[in-house]
Amino acid sequence: xxxxEKIKFTDEELVARFQQGDERAYIxxxxxxxxxxxxxxxxxxxxxxxxxxxxxxxxxxxxxxxxMYREIAKFSTWIFTIAANLAKSELRRLKRRxxxxxxxxxxxxxxxxxxxxxxxxxxxxxxNYGEKQIQEAIDTLPDQFKTVIILREVQxxxxxEISQILGISIGTVKSRINRxxxxxxxxxxxxxxx
Amino acid sequence: xxxYSFDKVISxxxxxxxxxxxxxxxxxxxxxxxxxxxxxxDMSQLLxxxxxxxxPVTRPDFESRLMxxxxxxKQQKESPFIHVFHEYSRVISVAxxxxxxxxxxLFVYTSVVLPGSPASVPSASIRSVExxxxxxxxxxxVRPEQAGGxxxxxxxxxxxxxxxxxxxRIMMVNE
Ligand SMILES: [Zn+2]
Numbered sequence: 298x299x300x301x302e303k304i305k306f307t308d309e310e311l312v313a314r315f316q317q318g319d320e321r322a323y324i325x326x327x328x329x330x331x332x333x334x335x336x337x338x339x340x341x342x343x344x345x346x347x348x349x350x351x352x353x354x355x356x357x358x359x360x361x362x363x364x365m366y367r368e369i370a371k372f373s374t375w376i377f378t379i380a381a382n383l384a385k386s387e388l389r390r391l392k393r394r395x396x397x398x399x400x401x402x403x404x405x406x407x408x409x410x411x412x413x414x415x416x417x418x419x420x421x422x423x424x425n426y427g428e429k430q431i432q433e434a435i436d437t438l439p440d441q442f443k444t445v446i447i448l449r450e451v452q453x454x455x456x457x458e459i460s461q462i463l464g465i466s467i468g469t470v471k472s473r474i475n476r477x478x479x480x481x482x483x484x485x486x487x488x489x490x491x
Numbered sequence: 492x493x494x495y496s497f498d499k500v501i502s503x504x505x506x507x508x509x510x511x512x513x514x515x516x517x518x519x520x521x522x523x524x525x526x527x528x529x530x531x532x533d534m535s536q537l538l539x540x541x542x543x544x545x546x547p548v549t550r551p552d553f554e555s556r557l558m559x560x561x562x563x564x565k566q567q568k569e570s571p572f573i574h575v576f577h578e579y580s581r582v583i584s585v586a587x588x589x590x591x592x593x594x595x596x597l598f599v600y601t602s603v604v605l606p607g608s609p610a611s612v613p614s615a616s617i618r619s620v621e622x623x624x625x626x627x628x629x630x631x632x633v634r635p636e637q638a639g640g641x642x643x644x645x646x647x648x649x650x651x652x653x654x655x656x657x658x659x660r661i662m663m664v665n666e
Binding site: 331 | 497498499501502503522530533534536537538540541544545546547548549553554556557560561656
């Protein structure tokens with residue numbers, strides 16, 4: 298009954314149902330968004346384990362703060378805003394810890410990454426650009442470019458959606474994307490030369 | 492259009508967001524600038540690579556872990572006292588142990604050490620008078636022995652009797 302119905306529901310209708318106490322609507326939203334959010338957070342943090350945790354925290358927040366959502370914004374931009382903020386503070390925490398662990402123990406926590414079955418970070422993409430190099434270049438992008446590049450190029454969101462998620466004007470989004478692309482290209486060129 | 496200006500519009504060029512006039516200017520520049528032509532071709536390839544990066548998926552137990560977390564949080568909200576007790580159980584048990592230790596020490600001190608100590612006459616006199624009034628039987632059995640000059644000899648004995656009890660109480664707290 299619900300299975301046939303739910304195909305018709307928009308995200309916004311599902312949140313409204315959940316706000317009225319329908320937990321199945323929440324589970325449906327989790328199913329729709331968990332991997333989309335993971336894709337974004339993973340490229341941002343470059344750590345599977347921590348990214349999954351951030352997605353869990355994001356969806357926990359959806360559970361506890363769904364009443365805060367107002368239909369003036371698209372649900373997808375609302376949930377991505379939460380994920381982007383959580384990912385940002387997680388990255389700050391990870392950077393601090395990585396610096397500490399490199400200094401004190403000499404290892405990096407990327408050793409603990411457990412990628413899921415269908416996902417192999419070592420796998421090379423079909424173009425001249427390998428995934429590893431691309432990820433390395435993304436990691437070194439300044440945050441203001443990094444977030445827009447991932448939301449646009451990896452997540453394929455529109456300029457308007459990105460502008461809403463980050464709370465910046467469309468003009469700023471456009472110029473950051475353009476500059477971010479050029480920076481990324483330059484970084485990859487430098488990586489190749491090295 | 493120069494190379495610098497082309498950089499500014501390269502994304503709009505790729506996404507066909509330029510006006511007819513701008514597009515024509517860009518094409519003219521590309522026709523005579525191999526560097527920008529190469530940059531454009533390379534950029535298109537890079538964007539393609541970004542679009543087709545492998546997509547990670549959450550592990551199969553992701554949802555069950557999430558729901559378990561939600562359940563745990565619900566329970567904590569429903570019983571805030573238990574939550575507080577769990578959070579501070581160590582502090583509470585340490586505080587209880589300290590309190591018991593202080594109370595026991597005080598008891599041992601006032602009932603054993605003070606009566607014999609010559610420096611604390613007021614406490615000793617209270618001890619010897621009040622219990623005698625309240626508990627005549629106990630006072631008749633114990634107090635007369637400890638009173639006066641005999642106290643110094645009976646003190647070590649009483650200590651030995653009192654201490655095992657005191658130690659076992661502390662052990663129970665630690666367990
Ligand atoms: Zn040029």
